[in-house]
Amino acid sequence: MKATIILFFIFLTYFHPVETKVYICGPTGAKKYHYNENCRGLSACTHGTIKTSLTQAQSYGLTLCGWED
């Protein structure tokens, strides 16, 4: 079972090697995504920072942080 999960993640990594990772202040209420984990826009986040993919963040309707555009 554990090996199956590991193989699954290897599979995902193999087929999505160039997926851009972004950070959001989540899990809910985020309006912006950030390329920089240490961005000043995230420093005020009190909900915990979540790492996700750029395409996922955009599918939530999030836009790029004002400090980073």
Ligand SMILES: [Zn+2]
């Ligand atoms: Zn930012």
